[in-house]
Amino acid sequence: MSAETVTIGEAARRTGVSAKMIRWYEATGLLPPAARSEAGYRHYDEADLHTLRFVRRARDLGFSVEAIAGLLALWRDRARPSAGVKAIAQEQIVDLRRRIAEMEDMARTLERLAESCCGDDRPECPILDDLAAKDRAPAPPRRSPASAALATHAAHQRDKRGR
Amino acid sequence: MSAETVTIGEAARRTGVSAKMIRWYEATGLLPPAARSEAGYRHYDEADLHTLRFVRRARDLGFSVEAIAGLLALWRDRARPSAGVKAIAQEQIVDLRRRIAEMEDMARTLERLAESCCGDDRPECPILDDLAAKDRAPAPPRRSPASAALATHAAHQRDKRGR
DNA sequence: CTTGACCTTACCATGATGGGAAGCCCCATC
DNA sequence: GATGGGGCTTCCCATCATGGTAAGGTCAAG
Structure with a gap:
Protein backbone atom coordinates (compact mmCIF):
# COMPACT_ATOMS: atom_id res chain seq x y z
CA MET A 1 0.00 0.00 0.00
CA SER A 2 2.67 2.42 0.97
CA ALA A 3 4.54 0.92 -1.94
CA GLU A 4 2.31 3.18 -4.00
CA THR A 5 3.79 6.38 -2.70
CA VAL A 6 6.58 8.48 -4.18
CA THR A 7 9.05 11.06 -2.88
CA ILE A 8 8.76 14.73 -3.62
CA GLY A 9 11.20 14.64 -6.53
CA GLU A 10 9.26 11.89 -8.24
CA ALA A 11 6.00 13.71 -7.56
CA ALA A 12 7.49 16.81 -9.17
CA ARG A 13 8.50 14.82 -12.22
CA ARG A 14 5.09 13.25 -12.54
CA THR A 15 2.99 16.36 -12.06
CA GLY A 16 5.08 19.14 -13.52
CA VAL A 17 5.06 21.05 -10.24
CA SER A 18 8.59 21.63 -8.98
CA ALA A 19 9.58 20.14 -5.62
CA LYS A 20 10.27 23.65 -4.47
CA MET A 21 6.74 24.72 -5.26
CA ILE A 22 5.18 21.63 -3.72
CA ARG A 23 6.87 22.48 -0.44
CA TRP A 24 5.81 26.06 -0.77
CA TYR A 25 2.18 25.17 -1.43
CA GLU A 26 2.27 23.07 1.69
CA ALA A 27 3.95 25.76 3.77
CA THR A 28 1.41 28.37 2.75
CA GLY A 29 -1.55 26.11 3.35
CA LEU A 30 -2.73 25.58 -0.21
CA LEU A 31 -2.07 21.89 0.31
CA PRO A 32 -2.34 19.92 3.55
CA PRO A 33 0.87 18.65 5.14
CA ALA A 34 2.18 15.65 3.24
CA ALA A 35 2.68 12.25 4.85
CA ARG A 36 6.20 11.76 6.14
CA SER A 37 8.48 8.76 6.39
CA GLU A 38 10.29 8.10 9.66
CA ALA A 39 13.24 10.06 8.37
CA GLY A 40 11.05 13.02 7.58
CA TYR A 41 10.77 12.53 3.83
CA ARG A 42 7.50 13.62 2.26
CA HIS A 43 5.53 10.92 0.48
CA TYR A 44 2.73 11.29 -2.04
CA ASP A 45 0.09 8.81 -3.15
CA GLU A 46 -1.98 8.84 -6.32
CA ALA A 47 -4.63 11.10 -4.83
CA ASP A 48 -1.95 13.62 -3.88
CA LEU A 49 -0.54 13.52 -7.39
CA HIS A 50 -4.01 14.07 -8.76
CA THR A 51 -4.35 17.17 -6.61
CA LEU A 52 -0.97 18.42 -7.73
CA ARG A 53 -1.96 18.01 -11.36
CA PHE A 54 -5.14 19.92 -10.62
CA VAL A 55 -3.09 22.76 -9.19
CA ARG A 56 -0.73 22.67 -12.09
CA ARG A 57 -3.52 22.86 -14.63
CA ALA A 58 -5.13 25.75 -12.81
CA ARG A 59 -1.83 27.62 -12.72
CA ASP A 60 -1.50 27.07 -16.46
CA LEU A 61 -4.86 28.73 -16.86
CA GLY A 62 -3.54 31.72 -14.98
CA PHE A 63 -5.40 31.30 -11.70
CA SER A 64 -3.68 32.79 -8.68
CA VAL A 65 -2.83 30.51 -5.81
CA GLU A 66 -5.55 32.25 -3.85
CA ALA A 67 -8.12 31.43 -6.52
CA ILE A 68 -6.86 27.87 -6.70
CA ALA A 69 -7.46 27.49 -2.99
CA GLY A 70 -11.09 28.29 -3.69
CA LEU A 71 -11.26 25.90 -6.61
CA LEU A 72 -9.70 23.12 -4.56
CA ALA A 73 -12.21 23.60 -1.78
CA LEU A 74 -15.05 23.35 -4.28
CA TRP A 75 -13.46 20.36 -5.94
CA ARG A 76 -13.28 18.52 -2.65
CA ASP A 77 -16.87 19.34 -1.82
CA ARG A 78 -18.79 16.99 -4.05
CA ALA A 79 -22.08 18.63 -3.27
CA ARG A 80 -21.02 22.15 -4.21
CA PRO A 81 -23.12 24.05 -6.67
CA SER A 82 -21.29 24.49 -9.97
CA ALA A 83 -22.24 28.17 -9.88
CA GLY A 84 -19.43 28.88 -7.44
CA LYS A 134 5.62 67.35 -22.56
CA ASP A 135 1.87 67.48 -22.92
CA ARG A 136 1.29 64.33 -20.98
CA ALA A 137 -1.36 63.89 -18.34
CA PRO A 138 0.67 63.87 -15.15
CA ALA A 139 -0.94 61.36 -12.83
CA PRO A 140 -3.85 59.15 -13.79
CA PRO A 141 -5.54 58.61 -10.42
CA ARG A 142 -5.14 55.04 -9.25
CA ARG A 143 -8.21 53.22 -8.13
CA SER A 144 -8.46 51.18 -4.94
CA PRO A 145 -6.30 48.08 -4.74
CA ALA A 146 -9.34 45.78 -4.64
CA SER A 147 -8.92 42.32 -3.26
CA MET B 1 17.52 80.00 -10.75
CA SER B 2 17.19 77.54 -7.96
CA ALA B 3 13.81 79.17 -7.40
CA GLU B 4 12.78 76.97 -10.30
CA THR B 5 13.30 73.73 -8.40
CA VAL B 6 10.79 71.63 -6.50
CA THR B 7 10.91 69.04 -3.75
CA ILE B 8 10.35 65.36 -4.36
CA GLY B 9 6.69 65.46 -3.37
CA GLU B 10 5.95 68.23 -5.83
CA ALA B 11 7.95 66.41 -8.51
CA ALA B 12 5.88 63.33 -7.85
CA ARG B 13 2.67 65.29 -8.21
CA ARG B 14 3.82 66.91 -11.43
CA THR B 15 5.14 63.80 -13.14
CA GLY B 16 2.95 61.02 -11.88
CA VAL B 17 5.94 59.09 -10.56
CA SER B 18 5.60 58.48 -6.82
CA ALA B 19 8.22 59.95 -4.49
CA LYS B 20 8.98 56.43 -3.43
CA MET B 21 9.76 55.38 -6.95
CA ILE B 22 11.80 58.51 -7.69
CA ARG B 23 14.06 57.64 -4.79
CA TRP B 24 14.21 54.04 -5.89
CA TYR B 25 15.13 54.97 -9.47
CA GLU B 26 17.95 57.07 -8.06
CA ALA B 27 19.12 54.35 -5.69
CA THR B 28 19.27 51.77 -8.43
CA GLY B 29 21.05 54.03 -10.87
CA LEU B 30 18.31 54.58 -13.42
CA LEU B 31 18.49 58.27 -12.57
CA PRO B 32 21.55 60.23 -11.44
CA PRO B 33 21.66 61.48 -7.84
CA ALA B 34 19.39 64.49 -7.42
CA ALA B 35 20.62 67.87 -6.26
CA ARG B 36 20.28 68.35 -2.51
CA SER B 37 19.52 71.31 -0.29
CA GLU B 38 21.69 71.95 2.74
CA ALA B 39 19.26 69.98 4.85
CA GLY B 40 19.50 67.04 2.50
CA TYR B 41 16.24 67.52 0.64
CA ARG B 42 16.22 66.46 -3.00
CA HIS B 43 15.45 69.18 -5.52
CA TYR B 44 14.34 68.83 -9.12
CA ASP B 45 14.47 71.32 -11.97
CA GLU B 46 12.46 71.32 -15.18
CA ALA B 47 14.93 69.06 -16.97
CA ASP B 48 14.65 66.53 -14.16
CA LEU B 49 10.88 66.63 -14.35
CA HIS B 50 11.09 66.12 -18.08
CA THR B 51 13.18 63.02 -17.52
CA LEU B 52 10.74 61.75 -14.93
CA ARG B 53 7.86 62.17 -17.35
CA PHE B 54 9.88 60.29 -19.94
CA VAL B 55 10.32 57.42 -17.51
CA ARG B 56 6.66 57.52 -16.59
CA ARG B 57 5.55 57.37 -20.19
CA ALA B 58 7.89 54.47 -20.90
CA ARG B 59 6.57 52.59 -17.88
CA ASP B 60 3.05 53.18 -19.14
CA LEU B 61 4.08 51.53 -22.38
CA GLY B 62 5.22 48.53 -20.41
CA PHE B 63 8.98 48.92 -20.73
CA SER B 64 10.99 47.38 -17.93
CA VAL B 65 13.25 49.62 -15.94
CA GLU B 66 16.16 47.91 -17.60
CA ALA B 67 14.82 48.79 -21.03
CA ILE B 68 14.15 52.33 -19.92
CA ALA B 69 17.76 52.68 -18.89
CA GLY B 70 18.66 51.91 -22.49
CA LEU B 71 16.08 54.33 -23.84
CA LEU B 72 17.30 57.07 -21.53
CA ALA B 73 20.87 56.60 -22.64
CA LEU B 74 19.80 56.87 -26.26
CA TRP B 75 17.62 59.86 -25.50
CA ARG B 76 20.55 61.69 -23.94
CA ASP B 77 22.82 60.87 -26.85
CA ARG B 78 21.61 63.25 -29.50
CA ALA B 79 23.74 61.63 -32.18
CA ARG B 80 22.41 58.14 -31.62
CA PRO B 81 21.04 56.23 -34.56
CA SER B 82 17.29 55.81 -34.34
CA ALA B 83 17.74 52.14 -35.20
CA GLY B 84 18.77 51.39 -31.62
CA LYS B 134 -5.76 12.90 -15.66
CA ASP B 135 -4.50 12.79 -19.22
CA ARG B 136 -2.47 15.95 -18.88
CA ALA B 137 1.06 16.33 -20.19
CA PRO B 138 3.09 16.28 -16.98
CA ALA B 139 5.88 18.83 -17.46
CA PRO B 140 6.18 21.10 -20.45
CA PRO B 141 9.92 21.72 -20.62
CA ARG B 142 10.79 25.29 -19.67
CA ARG B 143 12.97 27.22 -22.04
CA SER B 144 16.02 29.22 -20.99
CA PRO B 145 15.34 32.27 -18.81
CA ALA B 146 16.70 34.63 -21.49
CA SER B 147 17.78 38.09 -20.45
C1' DC C 1 7.60 78.29 19.77
C1' DT C 2 4.43 74.96 18.49
C1' DT C 3 2.10 72.40 15.09
C1' DG C 4 1.53 69.95 11.08
C1' DA C 5 3.07 68.95 6.58
C1' DC C 6 6.90 67.54 4.44
C1' DC C 7 11.42 65.38 3.94
C1' DT C 8 15.11 61.72 5.16
C1' DT C 9 16.74 56.75 5.65
C1' DA C 10 15.82 52.01 6.69
C1' DC C 11 13.32 47.98 6.91
C1' DC C 12 9.41 44.83 5.58
C1' DA C 13 5.76 42.88 2.45
C1' DT C 14 3.93 41.54 -1.88
C1' DG C 15 3.54 36.83 -5.44
C1' DA C 16 5.35 32.86 -7.37
C1' DT C 17 9.34 31.20 -8.42
C1' DG C 18 14.48 29.77 -8.54
C1' DG C 19 19.14 29.25 -6.34
C1' DG C 20 22.08 27.76 -2.98
C1' DA C 21 24.13 26.13 1.53
C1' DA C 22 24.48 22.91 5.31
C1' DG C 23 23.31 18.73 6.84
C1' DC C 24 20.79 14.17 7.03
C1' DC C 25 19.27 9.80 4.60
C1' DC C 26 19.13 5.88 1.44
C1' DC C 27 20.85 2.65 -1.79
C1' DA C 28 24.20 0.45 -4.51
C1' DT C 29 28.70 -0.85 -5.27
C1' DC C 30 33.18 -2.22 -3.70
C1' DG D 1 30.43 -2.83 6.32
C1' DA D 2 32.25 1.45 4.53
C1' DT D 3 31.97 4.85 1.05
C1' DG D 4 30.03 7.80 -2.46
C1' DG D 5 26.61 10.06 -4.91
C1' DG D 6 22.21 11.59 -5.30
C1' DG D 7 17.98 12.86 -3.08
C1' DC D 8 15.82 14.80 0.83
C1' DT D 9 15.36 18.34 4.73
C1' DT D 10 15.19 23.33 6.33
C1' DC D 11 16.57 28.08 5.99
C1' DC D 12 17.94 32.18 3.74
C1' DC D 13 18.36 35.16 -0.34
C1' DA D 14 17.09 37.21 -5.00
C1' DT D 15 13.84 38.55 -8.30
C1' DC D 16 10.77 43.07 -10.13
C1' DA D 17 8.37 47.31 -9.16
C1' DT D 18 5.78 48.92 -5.83
C1' DG D 19 3.60 50.34 -1.28
C1' DG D 20 3.69 50.78 3.80
C1' DT D 21 5.47 52.18 8.04
C1' DA D 22 8.46 53.92 11.62
C1' DA D 23 11.79 57.04 13.66
C1' DG D 24 13.62 61.24 13.21
C1' DG D 25 15.02 65.88 10.94
C1' DT D 26 13.21 70.36 8.56
C1' DC D 27 10.43 74.05 7.27
C1' DA D 28 6.80 77.45 7.17
C1' DA D 29 2.66 79.32 8.98
C1' DG D 30 0.15 80.52 13.04
Whole structure:
Protein backbone atom coordinates (compact mmCIF):
# COMPACT_ATOMS: atom_id res chain seq x y z
CA MET A 1 0.00 0.00 0.00
CA SER A 2 2.67 2.42 0.97
CA ALA A 3 4.54 0.92 -1.94
CA GLU A 4 2.31 3.18 -4.00
CA THR A 5 3.79 6.38 -2.70
CA VAL A 6 6.58 8.48 -4.18
CA THR A 7 9.05 11.06 -2.88
CA ILE A 8 8.76 14.73 -3.62
CA GLY A 9 11.20 14.64 -6.53
CA GLU A 10 9.26 11.89 -8.24
CA ALA A 11 6.00 13.71 -7.56
CA ALA A 12 7.49 16.81 -9.17
CA ARG A 13 8.50 14.82 -12.22
CA ARG A 14 5.09 13.25 -12.54
CA THR A 15 2.99 16.36 -12.06
CA GLY A 16 5.08 19.14 -13.52
CA VAL A 17 5.06 21.05 -10.24
CA SER A 18 8.59 21.63 -8.98
CA ALA A 19 9.58 20.14 -5.62
CA LYS A 20 10.27 23.65 -4.47
CA MET A 21 6.74 24.72 -5.26
CA ILE A 22 5.18 21.63 -3.72
CA ARG A 23 6.87 22.48 -0.44
CA TRP A 24 5.81 26.06 -0.77
CA TYR A 25 2.18 25.17 -1.43
CA GLU A 26 2.27 23.07 1.69
CA ALA A 27 3.95 25.76 3.77
CA THR A 28 1.41 28.37 2.75
CA GLY A 29 -1.55 26.11 3.35
CA LEU A 30 -2.73 25.58 -0.21
CA LEU A 31 -2.07 21.89 0.31
CA PRO A 32 -2.34 19.92 3.55
CA PRO A 33 0.87 18.65 5.14
CA ALA A 34 2.18 15.65 3.24
CA ALA A 35 2.68 12.25 4.85
CA ARG A 36 6.20 11.76 6.14
CA SER A 37 8.48 8.76 6.39
CA GLU A 38 10.29 8.10 9.66
CA ALA A 39 13.24 10.06 8.37
CA GLY A 40 11.05 13.02 7.58
CA TYR A 41 10.77 12.53 3.83
CA ARG A 42 7.50 13.62 2.26
CA HIS A 43 5.53 10.92 0.48
CA TYR A 44 2.73 11.29 -2.04
CA ASP A 45 0.09 8.81 -3.15
CA GLU A 46 -1.98 8.84 -6.32
CA ALA A 47 -4.63 11.10 -4.83
CA ASP A 48 -1.95 13.62 -3.88
CA LEU A 49 -0.54 13.52 -7.39
CA HIS A 50 -4.01 14.07 -8.76
CA THR A 51 -4.35 17.17 -6.61
CA LEU A 52 -0.97 18.42 -7.73
CA ARG A 53 -1.96 18.01 -11.36
CA PHE A 54 -5.14 19.92 -10.62
CA VAL A 55 -3.09 22.76 -9.19
CA ARG A 56 -0.73 22.67 -12.09
CA ARG A 57 -3.52 22.86 -14.63
CA ALA A 58 -5.13 25.75 -12.81
CA ARG A 59 -1.83 27.62 -12.72
CA ASP A 60 -1.50 27.07 -16.46
CA LEU A 61 -4.86 28.73 -16.86
CA GLY A 62 -3.54 31.72 -14.98
CA PHE A 63 -5.40 31.30 -11.70
CA SER A 64 -3.68 32.79 -8.68
CA VAL A 65 -2.83 30.51 -5.81
CA GLU A 66 -5.55 32.25 -3.85
CA ALA A 67 -8.12 31.43 -6.52
CA ILE A 68 -6.86 27.87 -6.70
CA ALA A 69 -7.46 27.49 -2.99
CA GLY A 70 -11.09 28.29 -3.69
CA LEU A 71 -11.26 25.90 -6.61
CA LEU A 72 -9.70 23.12 -4.56
CA ALA A 73 -12.21 23.60 -1.78
CA LEU A 74 -15.05 23.35 -4.28
CA TRP A 75 -13.46 20.36 -5.94
CA ARG A 76 -13.28 18.52 -2.65
CA ASP A 77 -16.87 19.34 -1.82
CA ARG A 78 -18.79 16.99 -4.05
CA ALA A 79 -22.08 18.63 -3.27
CA ARG A 80 -21.02 22.15 -4.21
CA PRO A 81 -23.12 24.05 -6.67
CA SER A 82 -21.29 24.49 -9.97
CA ALA A 83 -22.24 28.17 -9.88
CA GLY A 84 -19.43 28.88 -7.44
CA VAL A 85 -16.83 27.41 -9.73
CA LYS A 86 -18.23 29.22 -12.70
CA ALA A 87 -18.10 32.52 -10.83
CA ILE A 88 -14.41 32.10 -10.04
CA ALA A 89 -13.68 31.19 -13.63
CA GLN A 90 -15.57 34.20 -14.89
CA GLU A 91 -13.73 36.56 -12.59
CA GLN A 92 -10.56 35.15 -13.99
CA ILE A 93 -11.77 35.64 -17.53
CA VAL A 94 -12.69 39.26 -16.85
CA ASP A 95 -9.31 39.88 -15.31
CA LEU A 96 -7.49 38.28 -18.21
CA ARG A 97 -9.52 40.28 -20.73
CA ARG A 98 -8.82 43.50 -18.92
CA ARG A 99 -5.09 42.90 -18.86
CA ILE A 100 -5.06 41.74 -22.44
CA ALA A 101 -6.76 44.97 -23.44
CA GLU A 102 -4.19 47.03 -21.59
CA MET A 103 -1.34 45.23 -23.22
CA GLU A 104 -3.02 45.55 -26.58
CA ASP A 105 -3.10 49.29 -26.07
CA MET A 106 0.57 49.34 -25.30
CA ALA A 107 1.44 47.14 -28.24
CA ARG A 108 -0.62 49.19 -30.69
CA THR A 109 0.85 52.45 -29.49
CA LEU A 110 4.34 51.05 -29.81
CA GLU A 111 3.62 49.64 -33.24
CA ARG A 112 2.38 52.99 -34.42
CA LEU A 113 5.50 54.66 -33.08
CA ALA A 114 7.83 52.03 -34.50
CA GLU A 115 6.22 52.35 -37.92
CA SER A 116 6.90 56.05 -38.00
CA CYS A 117 10.52 55.54 -37.02
CA CYS A 118 12.73 54.83 -39.97
CA GLY A 119 15.24 53.02 -37.79
CA ASP A 120 18.37 53.99 -39.63
CA ASP A 121 21.61 55.79 -38.75
CA ARG A 122 20.00 59.18 -38.41
CA PRO A 123 19.12 60.50 -34.98
CA GLU A 124 15.55 61.57 -35.71
CA CYS A 125 13.32 59.27 -33.72
CA PRO A 126 9.57 59.65 -33.27
CA ILE A 127 9.64 57.03 -30.54
CA LEU A 128 11.89 59.07 -28.30
CA ASP A 129 9.98 62.19 -29.27
CA ASP A 130 6.81 60.61 -28.02
CA LEU A 131 8.35 59.46 -24.78
CA ALA A 132 9.74 62.94 -24.22
CA ALA A 133 6.53 64.76 -25.13
CA LYS A 134 5.62 67.35 -22.56
CA ASP A 135 1.87 67.48 -22.92
CA ARG A 136 1.29 64.33 -20.98
CA ALA A 137 -1.36 63.89 -18.34
CA PRO A 138 0.67 63.87 -15.15
CA ALA A 139 -0.94 61.36 -12.83
CA PRO A 140 -3.85 59.15 -13.79
CA PRO A 141 -5.54 58.61 -10.42
CA ARG A 142 -5.14 55.04 -9.25
CA ARG A 143 -8.21 53.22 -8.13
CA SER A 144 -8.46 51.18 -4.94
CA PRO A 145 -6.30 48.08 -4.74
CA ALA A 146 -9.34 45.78 -4.64
CA SER A 147 -8.92 42.32 -3.26
CA ALA A 148 -9.54 40.54 -6.52
CA ALA A 149 -7.53 41.31 -9.60
CA LEU A 150 -4.52 39.45 -8.37
CA ALA A 151 -5.37 36.34 -10.24
CA THR A 152 -3.20 35.27 -13.12
CA HIS A 153 -0.31 37.08 -11.61
CA ALA A 154 1.71 33.92 -11.48
CA ALA A 155 1.31 33.42 -15.16
CA HIS A 156 3.35 36.53 -15.76
CA GLN A 157 6.01 35.35 -13.45
CA ARG A 158 6.21 32.17 -15.37
CA ASP A 159 6.16 34.12 -18.59
CA LYS A 160 9.41 35.65 -17.67
CA ARG A 161 11.12 32.37 -17.02
CA GLY A 162 9.64 30.38 -19.78
CA ARG A 163 10.57 31.92 -23.05
CA MET B 1 17.52 80.00 -10.75
CA SER B 2 17.19 77.54 -7.96
CA ALA B 3 13.81 79.17 -7.40
CA GLU B 4 12.78 76.97 -10.30
CA THR B 5 13.30 73.73 -8.40
CA VAL B 6 10.79 71.63 -6.50
CA THR B 7 10.91 69.04 -3.75
CA ILE B 8 10.35 65.36 -4.36
CA GLY B 9 6.69 65.46 -3.37
CA GLU B 10 5.95 68.23 -5.83
CA ALA B 11 7.95 66.41 -8.51
CA ALA B 12 5.88 63.33 -7.85
CA ARG B 13 2.67 65.29 -8.21
CA ARG B 14 3.82 66.91 -11.43
CA THR B 15 5.14 63.80 -13.14
CA GLY B 16 2.95 61.02 -11.88
CA VAL B 17 5.94 59.09 -10.56
CA SER B 18 5.60 58.48 -6.82
CA ALA B 19 8.22 59.95 -4.49
CA LYS B 20 8.98 56.43 -3.43
CA MET B 21 9.76 55.38 -6.95
CA ILE B 22 11.80 58.51 -7.69
CA ARG B 23 14.06 57.64 -4.79
CA TRP B 24 14.21 54.04 -5.89
CA TYR B 25 15.13 54.97 -9.47
CA GLU B 26 17.95 57.07 -8.06
CA ALA B 27 19.12 54.35 -5.69
CA THR B 28 19.27 51.77 -8.43
CA GLY B 29 21.05 54.03 -10.87
CA LEU B 30 18.31 54.58 -13.42
CA LEU B 31 18.49 58.27 -12.57
CA PRO B 32 21.55 60.23 -11.44
CA PRO B 33 21.66 61.48 -7.84
CA ALA B 34 19.39 64.49 -7.42
CA ALA B 35 20.62 67.87 -6.26
CA ARG B 36 20.28 68.35 -2.51
CA SER B 37 19.52 71.31 -0.29
CA GLU B 38 21.69 71.95 2.74
CA ALA B 39 19.26 69.98 4.85
CA GLY B 40 19.50 67.04 2.50
CA TYR B 41 16.24 67.52 0.64
CA ARG B 42 16.22 66.46 -3.00
CA HIS B 43 15.45 69.18 -5.52
CA TYR B 44 14.34 68.83 -9.12
CA ASP B 45 14.47 71.32 -11.97
CA GLU B 46 12.46 71.32 -15.18
CA ALA B 47 14.93 69.06 -16.97
CA ASP B 48 14.65 66.53 -14.16
CA LEU B 49 10.88 66.63 -14.35
CA HIS B 50 11.09 66.12 -18.08
CA THR B 51 13.18 63.02 -17.52
CA LEU B 52 10.74 61.75 -14.93
CA ARG B 53 7.86 62.17 -17.35
CA PHE B 54 9.88 60.29 -19.94
CA VAL B 55 10.32 57.42 -17.51
CA ARG B 56 6.66 57.52 -16.59
CA ARG B 57 5.55 57.37 -20.19
CA ALA B 58 7.89 54.47 -20.90
CA ARG B 59 6.57 52.59 -17.88
CA ASP B 60 3.05 53.18 -19.14
CA LEU B 61 4.08 51.53 -22.38
CA GLY B 62 5.22 48.53 -20.41
CA PHE B 63 8.98 48.92 -20.73
CA SER B 64 10.99 47.38 -17.93
CA VAL B 65 13.25 49.62 -15.94
CA GLU B 66 16.16 47.91 -17.60
CA ALA B 67 14.82 48.79 -21.03
CA ILE B 68 14.15 52.33 -19.92
CA ALA B 69 17.76 52.68 -18.89
CA GLY B 70 18.66 51.91 -22.49
CA LEU B 71 16.08 54.33 -23.84
CA LEU B 72 17.30 57.07 -21.53
CA ALA B 73 20.87 56.60 -22.64
CA LEU B 74 19.80 56.87 -26.26
CA TRP B 75 17.62 59.86 -25.50
CA ARG B 76 20.55 61.69 -23.94
CA ASP B 77 22.82 60.87 -26.85
CA ARG B 78 21.61 63.25 -29.50
CA ALA B 79 23.74 61.63 -32.18
CA ARG B 80 22.41 58.14 -31.62
CA PRO B 81 21.04 56.23 -34.56
CA SER B 82 17.29 55.81 -34.34
CA ALA B 83 17.74 52.14 -35.20
CA GLY B 84 18.77 51.39 -31.62
CA VAL B 85 15.62 52.86 -30.22
CA LYS B 86 13.48 51.09 -32.76
CA ALA B 87 15.10 47.79 -31.89
CA ILE B 88 14.28 48.18 -28.22
CA ALA B 89 10.72 49.12 -29.05
CA GLN B 90 10.33 46.12 -31.32
CA GLU B 91 11.63 43.72 -28.72
CA GLN B 92 9.03 45.13 -26.41
CA ILE B 93 6.32 44.69 -29.02
CA VAL B 94 7.30 41.08 -29.59
CA ASP B 95 7.27 40.43 -25.89
CA LEU B 96 3.88 42.04 -25.45
CA ARG B 97 2.44 40.08 -28.36
CA ARG B 98 3.74 36.82 -26.99
CA ARG B 99 2.24 37.39 -23.60
CA ILE B 100 -1.02 38.60 -25.06
CA ALA B 101 -1.22 35.40 -27.07
CA GLU B 102 -0.62 33.30 -23.97
CA MET B 103 -3.31 35.09 -22.05
CA GLU B 104 -5.66 34.81 -25.00
CA ASP B 105 -5.17 31.08 -24.89
CA MET B 106 -6.01 30.99 -21.24
CA ALA B 107 -9.04 33.20 -21.66
CA ARG B 108 -10.40 31.20 -24.60
CA THR B 109 -9.96 27.93 -22.79
CA LEU B 110 -11.73 29.28 -19.77
CA GLU B 111 -14.52 30.75 -21.83
CA ARG B 112 -15.08 27.42 -23.49
CA LEU B 113 -15.20 25.70 -20.11
CA ALA B 114 -17.45 28.32 -18.59
CA GLU B 115 -19.87 28.05 -21.48
CA SER B 116 -20.26 24.34 -20.93
CA CYS B 117 -20.88 24.83 -17.21
CA CYS B 118 -24.49 25.55 -16.47
CA GLY B 119 -23.56 27.35 -13.26
CA ASP B 120 -26.54 26.39 -11.20
CA ASP B 121 -27.09 24.56 -7.93
CA ARG B 122 -26.17 21.16 -9.23
CA PRO B 123 -22.70 19.79 -8.61
CA GLU B 124 -21.85 18.73 -12.15
CA CYS B 125 -19.08 21.04 -13.31
CA PRO B 126 -17.11 20.67 -16.53
CA ILE B 127 -14.64 23.26 -15.29
CA LEU B 128 -13.58 21.18 -12.32
CA ASP B 129 -13.67 18.09 -14.50
CA ASP B 130 -11.19 19.68 -16.84
CA LEU B 131 -8.89 20.79 -14.05
CA ALA B 132 -8.98 17.31 -12.59
CA ALA B 133 -8.46 15.51 -15.89
CA LYS B 134 -5.76 12.90 -15.66
CA ASP B 135 -4.50 12.79 -19.22
CA ARG B 136 -2.47 15.95 -18.88
CA ALA B 137 1.06 16.33 -20.19
CA PRO B 138 3.09 16.28 -16.98
CA ALA B 139 5.88 18.83 -17.46
CA PRO B 140 6.18 21.10 -20.45
CA PRO B 141 9.92 21.72 -20.62
CA ARG B 142 10.79 25.29 -19.67
CA ARG B 143 12.97 27.22 -22.04
CA SER B 144 16.02 29.22 -20.99
CA PRO B 145 15.34 32.27 -18.81
CA ALA B 146 16.70 34.63 -21.49
CA SER B 147 17.78 38.09 -20.45
CA ALA B 148 15.05 39.87 -22.35
CA ALA B 149 11.39 39.09 -21.75
CA LEU B 150 11.27 40.88 -18.47
CA ALA B 151 9.88 44.02 -19.97
CA THR B 152 6.33 45.04 -19.15
CA HIS B 153 6.54 43.31 -15.86
CA ALA B 154 5.84 46.52 -14.04
CA ALA B 155 2.69 47.05 -15.96
CA HIS B 156 1.28 43.95 -14.39
CA GLN B 157 2.32 45.11 -11.00
CA ARG B 158 0.51 48.32 -11.61
CA ASP B 159 -2.40 46.40 -13.02
CA LYS B 160 -2.91 44.84 -9.69
CA ARG B 161 -3.04 48.11 -7.86
CA GLY B 162 -4.97 50.14 -10.32
CA ARG B 163 -8.35 48.61 -10.80
C1' DC C 1 7.60 78.29 19.77
C1' DT C 2 4.43 74.96 18.49
C1' DT C 3 2.10 72.40 15.09
C1' DG C 4 1.53 69.95 11.08
C1' DA C 5 3.07 68.95 6.58
C1' DC C 6 6.90 67.54 4.44
C1' DC C 7 11.42 65.38 3.94
C1' DT C 8 15.11 61.72 5.16
C1' DT C 9 16.74 56.75 5.65
C1' DA C 10 15.82 52.01 6.69
C1' DC C 11 13.32 47.98 6.91
C1' DC C 12 9.41 44.83 5.58
C1' DA C 13 5.76 42.88 2.45
C1' DT C 14 3.93 41.54 -1.88
C1' DG C 15 3.54 36.83 -5.44
C1' DA C 16 5.35 32.86 -7.37
C1' DT C 17 9.34 31.20 -8.42
C1' DG C 18 14.48 29.77 -8.54
C1' DG C 19 19.14 29.25 -6.34
C1' DG C 20 22.08 27.76 -2.98
C1' DA C 21 24.13 26.13 1.53
C1' DA C 22 24.48 22.91 5.31
C1' DG C 23 23.31 18.73 6.84
C1' DC C 24 20.79 14.17 7.03
C1' DC C 25 19.27 9.80 4.60
C1' DC C 26 19.13 5.88 1.44
C1' DC C 27 20.85 2.65 -1.79
C1' DA C 28 24.20 0.45 -4.51
C1' DT C 29 28.70 -0.85 -5.27
C1' DC C 30 33.18 -2.22 -3.70
C1' DG D 1 30.43 -2.83 6.32
C1' DA D 2 32.25 1.45 4.53
C1' DT D 3 31.97 4.85 1.05
C1' DG D 4 30.03 7.80 -2.46
C1' DG D 5 26.61 10.06 -4.91
C1' DG D 6 22.21 11.59 -5.30
C1' DG D 7 17.98 12.86 -3.08
C1' DC D 8 15.82 14.80 0.83
C1' DT D 9 15.36 18.34 4.73
C1' DT D 10 15.19 23.33 6.33
C1' DC D 11 16.57 28.08 5.99
C1' DC D 12 17.94 32.18 3.74
C1' DC D 13 18.36 35.16 -0.34
C1' DA D 14 17.09 37.21 -5.00
C1' DT D 15 13.84 38.55 -8.30
C1' DC D 16 10.77 43.07 -10.13
C1' DA D 17 8.37 47.31 -9.16
C1' DT D 18 5.78 48.92 -5.83
C1' DG D 19 3.60 50.34 -1.28
C1' DG D 20 3.69 50.78 3.80
C1' DT D 21 5.47 52.18 8.04
C1' DA D 22 8.46 53.92 11.62
C1' DA D 23 11.79 57.04 13.66
C1' DG D 24 13.62 61.24 13.21
C1' DG D 25 15.02 65.88 10.94
C1' DT D 26 13.21 70.36 8.56
C1' DC D 27 10.43 74.05 7.27
C1' DA D 28 6.80 77.45 7.17
C1' DA D 29 2.66 79.32 8.98
C1' DG D 30 0.15 80.52 13.04
